Amino acid sequence: MQPIIDHIHITVENLERAEKFYDSFLPLLGFDLSLKEHDCVDEHDYHIVEYHSSSISIGLINCRTSFKEGKINRRKPGSLHHMAFRVNSPAKVDALYEQIKALGAPIVHAPQLYPEYCCDYYAFFFKDSEGIEYEIVSFAREQYFPKDL
Incomplete structure (x- = not known):
C-alpha cells in the first residue's frame, strides 16, 4: 500500500489575511484557484477556505474566538511543526525561493544543501x-526509498 495524504486543514489566526497569502503562494505549487472553495458552519464558528489540486487539498480554517489570543508555536503539542513541498530540481527550489521572497514571506533559511539529511x-x-513554517525541498527520494516499500 502506498500512503497518500488527501487533505490538510490548518487553523489560522486571521482567515482573510491567510487567504490573501495562500492565493499568491499555492498557485506557485500548481494549485488552481478556480477550484478554491469557501464554506462555513456559523453555529460552530467554523469558516474554511479550501484549495484543491489533483494530489492534495489544503484548507485554512478560522480559529475560534476563544483562542484568538493564543500564539502560534510549532513546538507546542499538537502543533504543525512545518510542512514541506518537494519539487523536482534544485533549480525549481531556487526559482520558488525568489517568487516566495517576492511575496514578502519571512525567509527562515535561504536555499542550501543539507547533507545531514x-x-x-x-x-x-x-x-x-x-x-506557520514551510519548506521547499528537492532530493532524489526514489534513490532512498524504492517504490516497492
Whole structure:
C-alpha cells in the first residue's frame, strides 16, 4: 500500500489575511484557484477556505474566538511543526525561493544543501502570513526509498 495524504486543514489566526497569502503562494505549487472553495458552519464558528489540486487539498480554517489570543508555536503539542513541498530540481527550489521572497514571506533559511539529511537534500524554509513554517525541498527520494516499500 502506498500512503497518500488527501487533505490538510490548518487553523489560522486571521482567515482573510491567510487567504490573501495562500492565493499568491499555492498557485506557485500548481494549485488552481478556480477550484478554491469557501464554506462555513456559523453555529460552530467554523469558516474554511479550501484549495484543491489533483494530489492534495489544503484548507485554512478560522480559529475560534476563544483562542484568538493564543500564539502560534510549532513546538507546542499538537502543533504543525512545518510542512514541506518537494519539487523536482534544485533549480525549481531556487526559482520558488525568489517568487516566495517576492511575496514578502519571512525567509527562515535561504536555499542550501543539507547533507545531514541526505547528500542531495536542497531546501529553503519560510513562514506564511500566520507564522506557520514551510519548506521547499528537492532530493532524489526514489534513490532512498524504492517504490516497492
